[in-house]
Amino acid sequence: MKYAYFPGCKIPHHLPEYGASVEAVCETLGVGLVKLEFNCCGWPVRHENELASIYSAVRNFALAEEAGLPIFTPCKCCFGNLKYAASRLEEDGKLFVLVDRLLAQDGLSMPKSMKVSHLLTVLDEHVGVEFIELHAVTPLAGVKVACHYGCHALRPSNVTGFDDPLAPTVFERIMQSIGAETVDWDLRLECCGYPLRGRDNVISEALMRKKLEDAASAGADVIATACTYCQLQFDRERDALPFRDSLRKAPPSVLVSQLVGIAMGLDSSVLGMDKNLIPWHGPGF
Amino acid sequence: MDFFDIGLTLALIICTIGVVWRVSRWFGKWGGEATHPPFDSPVLSWYLLVARGVWTFFLDVVLLARTGRTSRLRWLAHCLVLYGFMGLLLFHAMDETITANVFSAYEPTLDPWQFLRNLFGAMTLVGLALMTWRRVTLRKLRAMTLFQDWAAILIVAAIIVSGFLLEASKIISPAVFDRMVYEYLVPEDGSDVTALKVYWADEYGLVVSERIPTNQAVLEKGALLNEESCVDCHSDTSSAFASRPLSKAFGPLTSALNTSRADEAFWYFHLIFCFIALAAFPFGKFFHPFSTPVNMVSRLGRRDGAAVSQPAELPRGLGMDACTRCGECSLHCSVAPSFSVLGNPNILPSEKLVSLRQFQTEKSLSGHPLDAFAEGSRICTECLRCTDICPSGINLHDLWTSSRTRLSEQVLDPNDVIRQKTASHWSRFFDEADGGSAILPPVAGLADNSQSYWACVQCTTCTSVCPVVAVSEDPSRDLDLTPQQIMNLLRMGLKDQTLGARMVWSCTTCYKCQEHCPQNIRVADVLYELRNTVAARLRDTKKTNCGNGETK
Structure with missing residues (x-):
């Protein structure tokens, strides 16, 4: 393919x-x-x-x-x-x-x-979760992942046709196939706030804060993203916050490809884990 | 002081002053901060720096490797011009200082020099022809080509062509022959000169107007005299493989050229073009044979946007000066399709660089050109492709990001403009201004069509699912209007009242309103459209204000 x-x-x-x-x-x-x-x-x-x-x-x-x-x-x-x-x-x-x-x-x-x-659809439909499961040599057992869906693939659903806009499951399926545990959280389908960067930074940060705090209270170890802009918001922009800001303590954001890559046993430097400004000190690396 | 000395002195004075002025601009102050600390590049010791510099010079300057990455045709054309022109400059133009000192038996009329001069000249001309062909046939490149681009090609071509014409006119000229005879031949009697003339007319391409005997005996005598007095300093002109056929091509014009001493006229032309080129060297892209190699070597061959790991920060002005206006950045630009629609050349990197120079070093950008530059800067997505492809190794990414902050302070984008005044101010403003955009094609047209909202029952679902409304303690204070209020105004045809509402500008485009609307109203699409409308109308207003005649 x-x-x-x-x-x-x-x-x-x-x-x-x-x-x-x-x-x-x-x-x-x-x-x-x-x-x-x-x-x-x-x-x-x-x-x-x-x-x-x-x-x-x-x-x-x-x-x-x-x-x-x-x-x-x-x-x-x-x-x-x-x-x-x-x-x-x-x-x-x-x-x-x-x-x-x-x-x-x-x-x-x-x-x-x-x-x-989109990457998630390819992993789910074309590669298949069974295939991923077979190749997950170091499954992320015990890692609690909060899947962040991102807006522009999900909605408007009649245009994007990505997944069920009110109860999507594709992201969780992939995370479970690499052995991770997925958490239910209220703001799972909400916006990361990045689209407002440069237009209204106050609201952009407020949206990010609300979302990250919700993921933390749901007990997540990491937030999984599958979008360039969402990751820029949760990693790069979050890192620009004041040093003492409590949001730095909220679950780090890790890209879906990094999580799957770790489960595949790929080298963390190949996956660019050291480039994440809010680092995740997960199991095995 | 004769013509040559005066011309050369004047050209050199202009050139020197220009070069000093140009180089001094490299070190001008920049408002922007350093964009990226070179975190991924270890600090190198000085001998490694020198080694990398030498390697870069060999690879990128001598072999033109970076040019080779863009296209084979460009690489070929550039190599031909570089090697051809440098050959002429070093061994022909500067023959008294270089060639004569290195090769003791040097005479410009001897081979291999006579042949090499033709070879270098022909290489340069072929290279220039390829460059011209590329600029004419590539539509996008043609659109970007400025006067200075053609001027550079034409001046160099004029030097070469006038050089060939000079050589060709000397080959046919009896006057030049007579001068050489006077200087180098000691004739025993008058028939010696005639015999040599006969031989030169037969073998060397000389064209004489008077009748001369052409029998075998005279020819043989001429050949002998040639052997004795000429061949040590003058090779057969047939090795001048371009000038000799050119001299034949003069055809019926030959005698007129000879009697009018065309060789002297061409000598003046040739020198004048050389002096023009020398004087123009510090200006525009004429300077790139100097600035581009300096830039490439000081960048040490890096292609990314990160700062180079070197002791001192590279002067940003150097990068701007290293542009050869080859247009590769714009041909590969990620947002070039936006240029196709909006028609603002500043969206393309090569053109934005022209504005940046005016903005940064000349401080001479204002009014509409400044707005256009700001729009170009805003639309750039910082994808790094221009920096990666640039055959001159310019750190364009750094130039864009370091000027962006200062630029966005001077020229506000539509979002900032709107936020400066209240929604009611904008409501009056847009109400009084002419409606619609004369230049931009209409956007979706949802907002103007009341049927878009026919089904709206003001159920407030859009407002209650909106995450932006949710993070505000007092939406009417922070956002002016809620989504459902905007829909209500629109269905009453009061579009102007919505355009300045901060809800429109603080929409995070999450599409929840649209997804959840029970009546399938395209709330988020409408908000996009309202922002588009404002951007287009502000664009028109600005154009009208500065009165440059671009608007209808």
Whole structure:
């Protein structure tokens, strides 16, 4: 099974450990990732101009179709915006014509199908939890994981088609397959707050604080993320808080690919565990 | 002082002053802080630094390895121009200082020099032709090409072409022949000169207008004289494989060129172009043959955005000066599709760098160009690709991030603009301003269509599930309006009253409102659209205000 790998803009510089761990895990599990030169998914510019956002997204589908591969992304915001663009083109003929013209100017043609899968879906449906379980040589027994779903893959569900928007289970299934224990927590499906960074930092931090405190009170050892922006919020932005802030004591945030990688017995330096600014001193490393 | 001395002196003065001015700008102060401590790069000892510097020079400067990473055609073109032009500069232009001292028997008219001059010149011309072809055929690159890009190609081409024309016009010229005869031949009688002329007309491409005898005996005598007096200093012009065919191509113009002493005119042209190039060296991209190697060596071959592990911080101005305007960064830019839609060249790194220079070192950016620069800076997603691909090894990432803070203080983004005033102020402002955007294509149009809210029963579900509303103690104080109030205003057609509401701008885009709405109203999409509308209308207002005629 082969995909066109879409890391998104933030991984190369801002979160290289996500890229490194995703590639390592995919190699171990036999998921082929082909690197194409994609452009931005269009999500960051959606606040300013929808056409720029949608054209950016569709251009990526056109590139993937030229390579004959579906898109694979570890970022939920990239996933959400790619899905959104595909659904907008379907409902809006005028937009379709505009985007088609822009593509033609670039020597590309409108893609016939727009397929994108998120890392969690690939692990769950294409790799399969039984397969992961078989390969979990050092299962995370006894580790309590709070799965953080992230908004843009989950909602709006009629656009993203990711999982049940009110009671999703895919993340927990994967965590259980590597032997971890998953906790139920009230704010499981709430926003991390990163999309407000730079626009309203006060509310952004308030959302993060509420969420992390809830995960702590639910008894989680770690928060598992599967999105570049969520991890930037719970790790990088949290680390920018004052030294004595109690939020530093809340469960550290670890990427899903890092957790799966540890269970696969991959080296923690390959998974970039030392790059997490709020470190997790878990079992076995 | 003759023409040559005056011209050279003037050009050198301009060049020297320019270089001093340009280099002094490298060390200008930057407002921004250092972006990243080089945490992943150990401090190297001085001999390792030197070794890495030498290695980088060999790999990136001599072999143009970084250029090779972008495209084979670019690499070939650049190699041809680099080696060809450097060959001409060192062994032809500076022959009295270099070639004559290294090779004792040097004469410019002897082989291999005569041949090499043609080879280097031809290499340069072919390289320039490839560069031109690339700039013309690559649509995106053509759009980015500025006057200075063509000027650089044209000046160098003019030097080479005028050089070939000079050599070709000397080959055919009897006047030049007569001068050489006067200097080097001691004729026993008048028939010697004629015999040599016959031989040179037959073998060396000389074109004479008077009738000359061309029998075998005269030719043989000419050959003998040539052997005695000429060959030690002058090779057969056929080794000038470009100039000699060019001299034949003059065709019917030949005698006119000879009588008008075209060789002297071409000599002036050739020198004038050389002086122009020398004087232009410190300006624009003409400077890159100096600044780019310096930048690459001081970056020690690093391609990432992290600061180099060296004792002193690299002057940021050096990076800006190292740009060759090759356009590779913009061809690979992640947000280039946004440029296709918004049409602001500042979205592309190579063009943003031009603005950054004006902003940073010349402090001459204001009004609409400053707004455009700020928009370009804002839309960049810091994906690092430009820094990675840059054939000049410029730490672009550092340039962007270090200027961003100061820029965002000077030019506010739509979000900051809106937050400066109250919602009621914006309600009046947008009500009075012309509606709609003349430039930007319409966004989804949900907010303007009252049918979008037809089904809204004001059940307040959107407000009660909103996490932003939930973290606020007093939503009407912190957010002006709640989501359900915004929907209510919109269905009454009062869009202008919603545009400045902080709820619109503090939406975290989690889509819970939309997911939970029992009537399937696209609440979050509408809020996106309202932000788009404000961004477009502020953009228009700014353009109208500075009156640069871009708006209708």
